Each structure stands twice: as C-alpha cells, then as structure tokens.
Amino acid sequence: MTTRRYRIATIPGDGIGTEVIPAGQRAVEAVAARHGFAVAWDVYDWSCARYAETGRMMPEDGVDRVRGADAIYLGAVGAPGVPDHVSLWGLLIPLRRELDLYANVRPVKLIEGITSPLAGRGPEDIDFVVVRENVEGEYSEIGGRLHGGTEHEMVSQMSVFTRRCTDRIMDYAFELAKGRRGHVTSATKSNGIVHTMPFWDERFAAAAARHPGVETVQYHIDILTAYFVRNPDWFDVVVGSNLFGDILSDLGPAIAGSIGIAPSANLNPERAAASMFEPVHGSAPDIAGQGVANPIAAVWTAAMMLEHLGEDEAAAELMGAIEASLARPETRTRDLGGTADTDGSIRAVIEAIG
Amino acid sequence: MTTRRYRIATIPGDGIGTEVIPAGQRAVEAVAARHGFAVAWDVYDWSCARYAETGRMMPEDGVDRVRGADAIYLGAVGAPGVPDHVSLWGLLIPLRRELDLYANVRPVKLIEGITSPLAGRGPEDIDFVVVRENVEGEYSEIGGRLHGGTEHEMVSQMSVFTRRCTDRIMDYAFELAKGRRGHVTSATKSNGIVHTMPFWDERFAAAAARHPGVETVQYHIDILTAYFVRNPDWFDVVVGSNLFGDILSDLGPAIAGSIGIAPSANLNPERAAASMFEPVHGSAPDIAGQGVANPIAAVWTAAMMLEHLGEDEAAAELMGAIEASLARPETRTRDLGGTADTDGSIRAVIEAIG
C-alpha cells in the first residue's frame, strides 16, 4: 500500500491561531497513519507580527507560493495595533480572491454536549450549512471619500454582483443540498436593496430551475435572522451574499452554542487552486499565549480539509473524536463550561480517535 | 381646561394593516378623553389595493398632504401580486425620505407574559432600543445593470454615507442613551466594508467625544448578531446603518419573543415634518381578513406616537394596559399562544386602561 501524501500550506497567523493550529496538526497526524496518508506541513509565518517587522503580512508572491498546495490551513489573523484593513486586506481577502475561493462553507451543527442558548433545542433541531459567496458583492474596494474633513464629507462603496459568480455559488449550494436534505434557503433583501438583490433573486430562481427536485425558499435577511432564532429546524443549506453570509455564519454558530468551535472552508470547487480552511473565530488577543484557547474549531476545520482531500474516513473519525471529547466537561475548555486547557482538550480528541 | 387636538394622518395600508390600525385607534380613543386630548383621524387609502386601481400607491402630492399632520400612523403595505419595489419605493420609502424621518427607533423589550426563545431570559435581560439610520446608506437607487440578459450580466449598487446624516443619527442615539442607561453600541463592519464603515466608526468616535459620560462600544455586525443571542443584557441603545439597523430590529424582537408585537417610530427629531409610526410586522396576507391579527404592535406603536406628541401619561397608561392584557392567555392572540382574536385582544387592552 502506497502512502498518500499531502502538502498543506499552514499559516497559524496571530494570537490563538498559533496555539490552535499546532493542536489541529496533532489531531491530523493522529488519524493520518491510521488511514494510510502522510502530511507535509509547509509553515508560513504570515501574520501581523510579520507585518510589524517587514511592513507586509505576507511576501509579494505569497498567494502564488500556496496556490499549488493540496490545501491551506489558516489559524487567524489580527493583532492590537494593526488596523483590520491591513491584516485582512493584506492576507485573508487576497487569498480568498486571488485563489478564487468563491464558496465559503460554514456548517452550523449543534453537537451533543454543547448547550444551545435557544430554549428546548437539541442536536436534532440545528444542523444546516451556510454557503457564502466569498469573492465579490458587498466587500469591494470600489468607492471612496469626497469632501473629506469638511461638514460635506461623504463616503461611498459599491456592491457588485456578476452573473458568473452568483450562478456558481448558487450551483454550489444546490449541489450541496442534493447530498443533504434537498432544501435551499436564499438570503435576500430585494425589498430594500433595489439593484443587486432583485438580481440575486432572479439568479436563485434560475438555479432552482437548473436543479429540479431541490426545494427552495427565500427570506429577506432581516426576518431570516429572526427565523434562525425561532425556527432553526427550517434550514438545510442557506445561501447568501458575501455580507449576508458573513452575518448568518456568525449568528448560526451562536445559536448552535459556540462560535469558539465553528469551522469554515473557503473552497475553489473546481480545484483550480488550493482551497483554504480556517476556524470562524478570530485571533482572540485577550486570551492568547495562555494555553487556554479552544482547539476544537481548528480540529473541525481540519476535518473539513481532510474531507476535501478525499480522506472521508479520517474526517469522520476526527468528527467522532470531537463529539466524544465534547461530551464530558473535564475535556471541554473553559469557554464551554469545562476545565481543560488547549493541551487537555486536544489530548482528549486524540485519545478518542479510533 | 381646553382639549388638546391632534390631527393624525392614518394610512392603514394593506392586509392586516386595515385590521390593526382601527384597533389601535380604539385604544387611543380610550385614553384620549381621560387625558384631555382629542384626535382627528385623517384616513388615507394608500395601499396596494389603490395601486391596482390607479397605478399609484399614493397620489403624486401624497407626501405633502401628510407633511403637516401632527403624526402619521401607518399599518403595513404589501400585497401578493404587487412587487415589493412598487409598494415600498412607492409609499414607505418616499415617506421616510421626503419627510426626512431619519431616525428609525425600535424598542426591544421582553414583556411579562411573553416567552423569549432564549433559555432562561426574563424581562430584566432584554430592554434596549435599536436606532436605525433611515434615509441613506445601503438603501439607495444609485447603481444598475450592465450586459443584461447575457452571461456577462452584472449589477451594482452604491451605498452612500454623509457626515451630516451619520452625525445626526449618532447624536440621536447618544441623547436617547442619556435618558436611559447611558450606553451606546455601534454596529459596524469596518473590517470587511472598506470605504463606508471605517467612516461610520470615525463618526461614532466623534459623537462619543461630543457626548462625554456615555459609555460606548462597537461590534462588527456579524458578531453583534451573535451577541444579541448570547448577551442581550449587554445592550441599551444600539445604533446602526439603514441595513444593519433593519436586520437588528427584526432580530431584536425575535429574541424578545415576538415580531408580532414590535413597534417602531420613524422620527424627524427636529419636527420639521410629521413623524411616522408603524408596527414592525408586515401586511401578513396569509391571515388577513380573518379578524385574528395581533393588534398589540399597533397599540404599542400608538403609545410611541402619543409620547412623541407629548402625551406621556396617556402613553404610559397604554403601555400598562398592553402589559396587563399580555399577562393572561385568554386575552393574548393565537400567535402568542393565547385564544383571543383581534377584537378580544383590543377589548382587553381597553378594559385594562385606567
């Protein structure tokens, strides 16, 4: 039997990113041998720390260095003193865009042992996936400032939606739904946002026609956030624009009990470039360096990465180990009402493997 | 003693709007006499029904007809078969804009007798106000479509924020906070939306400097929606842009147990034109005409209107009557787990007055 080998471009980043990514690597190593594959971790120091030294979050050819990897495993970026537009538009957003990682996929799943803040909700009620358009829409650099510094000052920003990018994210969402419960919800705001959202609705309708057999519904983003709270069991796959998907993929994990454990994938579904896997949580400078960060999001993210690599069994084993480790308070971290530190939490995951 | 007289431009609108506004009027009449004022209700048939007959939601000089009223009392607009952009951009949005009703104010308050979907939360945990910028920002008609009907089709929409409008909504929020618990939260997204939201943050900081003694904090809209669910007790006044305020003022009522009872005010704080008061709920065509609509939002909205008119005691009496009527299941409507119809619910409110 030949060993399958994967090169993973690994970017721990800042703050707790540098604590949870090594923990995630340990968990992957623990399943790799058992499933006949090996991982080469190419570690990059791209971060706010690097920015402070060199004036750049990553080298100029950074994107090209990781483009050919089998996957990218990212911790979190962001540090006090470094403006967000530097850390994000200098690393995270160029990676998402230049690698055309257009599908941001964020599972929302209430895991046994985690308590939802919603009264009376259990694991059977909350199990859906937010699919977020990840490269255009409301996140744009088009716009600017006029009459700066005067009382007439104004700023503008243009959202742009193309048929190409809208259709392909819709297709991704519909295909995903076919392997799940066959239902897609579209997040819209076509009653308030007059040019882009009616177009979004048209493309959603066109996608529904391309994918017969998938049930569909659309809600305006305002009431949709209310339905996440009232009726989380209504959702299977939820597709949204860059901004709406961003909002829903923080609200989703909140109703599922913890943003601290939520994973995400930034996918190039055609595999024209490496896809990137990152926890939803940030760099959490307030608790960084204490060894108490919750590594579960990094492990769950790694499970998504393994699935993307075709290592479905190893991925499923990791997920099972996560669930086993979350079931007991002594192996949960403090943010989940437990007593474990990062090391204790990851050891429990590794012990639960197999 | 002279009787104070108010002229209220009354626009029941469509669907349940035509059921709950008359109910709200009855409740106002019931307090008016007791507090030495009288109301003249100028009723307008502006609606989708009117659009179907005349091709216009309201007459061309509609805005000017109501501009000089003491207040505008609006039910809801929207009907199946009439596109949203017609009903909203033909009535609601022109009223908001041409009367410069720049402060959309939406209380989020868990009332005794209403159950929050959040586990373990009671009235002491949820009591805040969402202040939404109501005339610019993301809701704009700037933008359009290119290469329509081809695979290269694209649409764009420009958000515009001016210092004038941003500063005045901030000032409104800070002044409101001074009469409450002295805390303002700003909804931002300056890490993803590069031109407008950093400006929003600058103006928030400037407002904080203009209003010393008010505590402030800002959160990105994504995590803020999560905090609404996790930590509703953190909030006193929450200020947001047109879109973010729209989202938060549906999510807020959802955590407070019911969008069906949530009120809102569209204010021109300088009183250069009539302010407008409308329930947050829509026209609900699915239950319209059955006499079962919940009139509480319309009454609560009327209480906000009376407060705006300076009739604070009458407003407080209405609020007390709402709370008394919600405390018992037999006087709550079915959407709140009760058994009353619209008439039964409003009679309970009226009986509880005084």
Ligand SMILES: CC(C)[C@H](C(=O)O)[C@@H](O)C(=O)O
């Ligand atoms: C109907 C729609 C245009 C409106 C808005 O988004 O402003 C509504 O959601 C509201 O909150 O008043």
Ligand SMILES: CC(C)[C@H](C(=O)O)[C@@H](O)C(=O)O
């Ligand atoms: C950090 C920020 C720019 C980012 C986003 O809004 O995309 C984050 O919130 C996320 O969801 O990945």
